[in-house]
Every structure is written in structure tokens, then in C-alpha cells.
Amino acid sequence: MSGWSLYEKENMKRWLAERTAALEADRRGPDTSGNMTAPGADTAAASAVPAAASDEYSTLRWLAAMQTASVSALIANVDTHLRAIHHESLGVTLPVSVGEREYGASYVFSPYTHYVSYAREELSMLRSRAARVALSALLTPVGWLFKASRFNKAVQVNNRLLSTNLYPRLGAAEIVSLVELLLREYPDRTLIFRSLNPRTTPVYLDTLQQLGFRLVPSRQVYLYDSPDTVPSKARWLLKRDYALLDKHGYDLCGPHELSAADAPRLAELYRLLYIDKYSAHNPVFTPLFFEQALQKGLLKLHALRSRDTGRLDAVLGYYAQNGIMTTPVFGYDTALPQETGLYRMLSAVLLRLADQEGCLLHESAGAAQFKRNRGATAEIEYSAVHDRHLPPYRRIGWALLSPLLNRVGVPIMRKNKL
Secondary structure (H helix, E strand, C coil): CCCEEEECHHHHHHHHHHHHHHHHHHHHCECCCCCECCCCCCCHHHHCCCHHHHHHHHHHHHHHHHHHHCHHHHECCCCCCCEEEEECCCCEEEEEEECCCCCCCCCCCCHHHHHHHHHHHHHHHCCCHHHHHHHHHHHHHHHHHHHHCCCCCEEEECCCCCCCCCCCCCCHHHHHHHHHHHHHHCCCCEEEEEEECCCCCHHHHHHHHHCCCEEEEEEEEEEECCHHHCCHHHHHHHHHHHHHHHHCCEEEECHHHCCHHHHHHHHHHHHHHHHHHHCCCCCCECHHHHHHHHHHCCCEEEEEEECCCCCEEEEEEEEEECCEEEEEEEEECCCCCHHHCHHHHHHHHHHHHHHHHCCEEECCCCCHHHHHHCCCEEEEEEEEEECCCCCHHHHHHHHHHHHHHHHHHHHHHHHHCC
16 A cells, blocks of 8 residues: 555545545644634644644645636636645645646646746846857747647646645655556656755655656755844845835735735736736736635735835735745735835845744745845756656657756856856
8 A cells, every 4th residue: 555545526525625624623623621612713722733734734725725716717827627645644635737738828837838938038037149049949849849749748746836836744655655656547647746956855856866757957946044044244135125114114914914805906916026027927826816815824925015005015925834935926016116125125024934934935036146145045946757657759858858957957057046
């Protein structure tokens, strides 16, 4: 017995309801009279829930929301149905996405979008014009090749459909049995584990490599420990950035100070930065997503409200797992003057929240110099890809991509500090 069970469709719906109800009962716990406390009651039992159980509850809430509302109602440029794979004795659940030919979907679901469409946009960041021209010319035939090899016909493990997927603590034996089950269940698909790096997921990287997975670089990400571990100049910058809230008249609003009525504005702030300014290939979170995030705690949302106008002008949303925190939602009103410093304010708030949570902060990619200046350190992030069980024409895309990115892409990312 592997200990892992896969749940899909109606089977998953029933299991989610039963599993969530059991966890909610455990979280509430009995009161002094022996009765169960009411949901949401502020009790010592509720606050003493082990971190692993809290992480599991967060995953179940996420899966339930994606199933009840549908993925596309929450993330406009992803149309799929998540599955769940659960290890009973460990109490760990992983979301699983299964792709086919969704070449126009967000990169959080479509490997083609990540390595072709998104990559084409990011060529503008390269300093060398010759490199930009050469790589742009290369991406067109590469795209044709990837589609011919059915590049998107893949199972992505632990995929919340976010820019960064955080992983639960698993041992090598559990990872091996997980892979064995998925290969039996999906014999005609590539297996992919996104968001791996040597610092936060070393056991996953080592184990998957031993199982024959290719390590395909995806981006350079930034990790931030705590204010106590960064240089004094970085601490000074953070203090200065946070002081901008008072200077420009902003109040920080936590999740309990936001409501469903704020959801359209929160979606707009995210869209202005991450979609309109950065890339349409990022996940397009809808107003319904923000409403669900507030009501069901899918993310912890914080916003900056102007004292002068009463308007929300910036938002961030994070979740944590296994002592690591990441922020898939980050946005602000890009029409306001840059000297207002909303990005700097929001970043300072985020770093302070990570310190309060006692978490290592995974800052994803982008704004590299800004993050380095404030004490973050870089790691190359990988997707671990298993395709040995597939025919040669299905393997050719990954077989070409892995050495190309390891030998050319990684040096470029490191040299240009992307």
C-alpha cells in the first residue's frame, strides 16, 4: 500500500466534504463541558492546532472553493478541474492539475505558456540586443515543436494554480510512492512538480532526480529570512519604506477590515499591476476570487486605504505552508504618482507580516535589484519533469529544453540578476 489515494469529480466532492468536516471538528475541539465549541470560537484548542493540520485545512479550503465556484470563475484564464491526492496517515493533501492542449491558458497551468509565450515577453529584460533577437527567432520553431509533442499533456503535482506552490514536508519514501501512483493513474502524461528550489525543497529535488526526473530551470526567485539576518543598510531601507504609510496618509487594513464590497477594487488593483503592467499570462484573479478569499480565508488579504480619499490603493494576499510564506496577490493603483511609493510601502508591509508570522518569505521573481537591496537572496527555481515512460516524440520538447536552460538560461538569469 502506498498510503496515497486519488480523488476526482464526484468522488472528490464527497471526500472533500467528509475530510473538511473531520478537520473542522478537530480544530474546534471540546469545551470544558465536553461539548463541541462553535465554529470560529476563540478557544485555546483552536489556537493550538498543529501547523501541519492548519496547512492541510488551508489546502482543503482551496480545493473546495475551486470545485464549488469552478476554477475559471475564480481564475479567468484557467479552465480546468483540480483533483486531490491524499495520504491518510500523514494527513497531507496535494492539489493536482491535468492538462491537455490549453496553450493559451495562464502559465500556472500551461507549461507551453511558461516556456514559450511568457518567455517571449521577458526577452525585453535582456541587456544584449543580439541575445534578444536570437532567442526570439528560436522561440517560434520551439513553439511548433512543443505543440507537436503535446507539451501540455501533463499532470502537475501540488499545483494550486498560483505563481509559487508551497510544499508540505514529505520524506523520500512518500515522494517515491506518490510518483508511482501517479504514473499508474496517468500513464500517458508527463509528470511535473513546479516551484522547486535547493533551499526550500531539497528533499523533493534530490528524490525526484534519483527517480529520473529532469530538472528544468524556470526562473530566479528571491527568499527573505527576517530583519535580524539582513545587513543594516537593508534594515534602514525597510524602515524608510514603512514610514511612507504615515508620510502619504495610508492605513493598513487587515482581512477583518475588508469585505465582499471591496472585492472588485481588490481585483482591479491586482490587474493593474500583474496583468496590465506585467503580463496577461499571469493568473487573472476575478472579483469572485477576492470575495471567496475574504469569506473562506483562501489567502490573508491586506490593503492600504488612503486617509484622504477613503479608497483602497494597494493590496497583497499571502498564504503559508510548512513555515514558508508566499504572496500570489500583489497590486496597486499604477495611475497614482510613482513618488507616492505604493510598491515600496506594500513590500515593507509584506516583510513585516512575514516576520510576525515567523516565516521564511518566498518573494517569487521580479524586481530583483529592489529585493536584493532589502536583503533577499536568490535561488534558481526548477520544474522536475518525468517523461521516461512516454514515446520519443513526446519527450523531445523537454529533452531539448532542459540542457538549453541549464547551460544558457541559468547563466543569463544569474548574470543579469533577473
